[in-house]
Amino acid sequence: MRAPHLALSLTLAALVAVVAAQSAARAQSKPAALPDITGSWERHGLGPGARAGGPRDATIPPPPPQPQLKPQYAKEWQDRITAGRAADAKGEPLATNYTDCLPDGMPTMMGAMFPMEILQSRGQVTVIEEAFTQVRRILMDKPQKSVEDVEPGFYGYSVGRWEGDTLVVDTIGIKENVRFQNMPHSPQMRIKERMKLVSPNVLWNEITIEDPVVLEKPHTYTVAYRRMPDYTLLEYVCEDNREYADDKGRQKIRIN
Amino acid sequence: MTSRRTAWVGVVLSAVMMMAATAAAHHSFAVFDHTRTLTIRGTVTKFQWTNPHGFLEVDVPQPDGTTKHYSIELTSINMMQRVGWRSNMIKAGDKVTAVVAPLLSGDPVGLGLEVTMADGTTKPLPVPNAGSFKRTTETQ
Numbered sequence: 505m506r507a508p509h510l511a512l513s514l515t516l517a518a519l520v521a522v523v524a525a526q527s528a529a530r531a532q533s534k535p536a537a538l539p540d541i542t543g544s545w546e547r548h549g550l551g552p553g554a555r556a557g558g559p560r561d562a563t564i565p566p567p568p569p570q571p572q573l574k575p576q577y578a579k580e581w582q583d584r585i586t587a588g589r590a591a592d593a594k595g596e597p598l599a600t601n602y603t604d605c606l607p608d609g610m611p612t613m614m615g616a617m618f619p620m621e622i623l624q625s626r627g628q629v630t631v632i633e634e635a636f637t638q639v640r641r642i643l644m645d646k647p648q649k650s651v652e653d654v655e656p657g658f659y660g661y662s663v664g665r666w667e668g669d670t671l672v673v674d675t676i677g678i679k680e681n682v683r684f685q686n687m688p689h690s691p692q693m694r695i696k697e698r699m700k701l702v703s704p705n706v707l708w709n710e711i712t713i714e715d716p717v718v719l720e721k722p723h724t725y726t727v728a729y730r731r732m733p734d735y736t737l738l739e740y741v742c743e744d745n746r747e748y749a750d751d752k753g754r755q756k757i758r759i760n
Numbered sequence: 761m762t763s764r765r766t767a768w769v770g771v772v773l774s775a776v777m778m779m780a781a782t783a784a785a786h787h788s789f790a791v792f793d794h795t796r797t798l799t800i801r802g803t804v805t806k807f808q809w810t811n812p813h814g815f816l817e818v819d820v821p822q823p824d825g826t827t828k829h830y831s832i833e834l835t836s837i838n839m840m841q842r843v844g845w846r847s848n849m850i851k852a853g854d855k856v857t858a859v860v861a862p863l864l865s866g867d868p869v870g871l872g873l874e875v876t877m878a879d880g881t882t883k884p885l886p887v888p889n890a891g892s893f894k895r896t897t898e899t900q
Contacts, residue, residue, distance in 0.1 A: 595864035597788035738838045743810040759867050
């Protein structure tokens with residue numbers, strides 16, 4: 505009577521030991537959890553009063569520096585800015601891509617004019633900007649292509665990887681007419697991003713624009729986003745755009 | 761000298777304001793008059809819930825018995841929805857009062873700053889940098 509009981513007990517003990525060893529091994533081999541940046545975000549630290557008074561909020565990044573363009577491009581850029589301001593002051597603003605309801609593209613869309621959603625899925629991080637329903641796909645752990653192999657577009661071709669707690673992204677292939685703050689750029693432009701949670705609910709994105717043709721040195725600035733735990737992005741369709749560019753390139757409104 | 765300096769300060773200020781406005785808007789608001797507002801009282805012909813802008817179309821009775829039509833440009837409906845606006849808050853036939861910044865060109869279009877609905881409640885529009893539009897008392 506006793507022998508079968510003993511055998512059964514020994515077998516059970518051995519089984520328990522094996523299962524425990526297996527789960528311990530699994531726990532050890534499991535990679536460290538990646539930061540959870542999935543969800544809705546809005547721009548953090550913009551607007552009047554963001555920096556005024558009180559102790560400095562350490563989650564608000566420093567203001568961006570001035571981009572350093574090479575002289576042959578700096579003049580054209582400065583002239584365009586001056587012309588734009590003069591046109592605004594006259595009440596006849598110059599038409600922009602927005603006049604035609606074109607989306608921001610990269611890297612402007614990461615300024616999060618409207619709320620933005622980040623989705624982490626297998627092999628991909630997706631960023632959706634509510635304004636103009638802009639979507640960019642960051643392919644994870646894939647090699648970057650050469651500039652010649654990417655057809656230029658609004659969002660470009662992005663690959664990313666996690667370096668510890670930082671999502672590092674490299675983007676190429678932005679159309680020439682998709683401009684950040686009106687700056688010209690060459691096909692050699694690359695946009696490098698480093699996204700990192702600086703607190704549980706604030707994400708920083710350090711953006712570096714590299715362009716050996718146009719820029720004297722890479723232009724780096726940081727934007728911050730804060731979580732919107734209860735917000736679901738709304739749809740955005742340019743259904744009735746009454747703005748148009750007239751024959752002098754000025755923004756006008758169609759009169760109904 | 762003083763007026764020239766004032767004008768220059770105005771140009772710089774408006775340039776700064778434009779930059780601030782365009783940071784959060786579909787287009788430049790420089791086409792609208794920042795120095796005066798119109799108060800428009802009339803009957804709604806359409807409350808258009810669309811992007812990139814909503815529109816409130818209003819027929820305004822004139823002293824001579826005719827009717828003048830105004831298009832009131834609103835912000836993006838996404839911005840409106842985030843501050844509590846809904847597409848069913850106004851319907852054709854409603855009598856409304858709207859404070860608008862008129863187009864500088866003189867065309868009968870204004871940027872809506874606030875609307876008083878048929879039930880008497882007043883709701884502002886989430887216009888970026890709304891404080892840059894000087895309120896005056898002109899009516900239409």
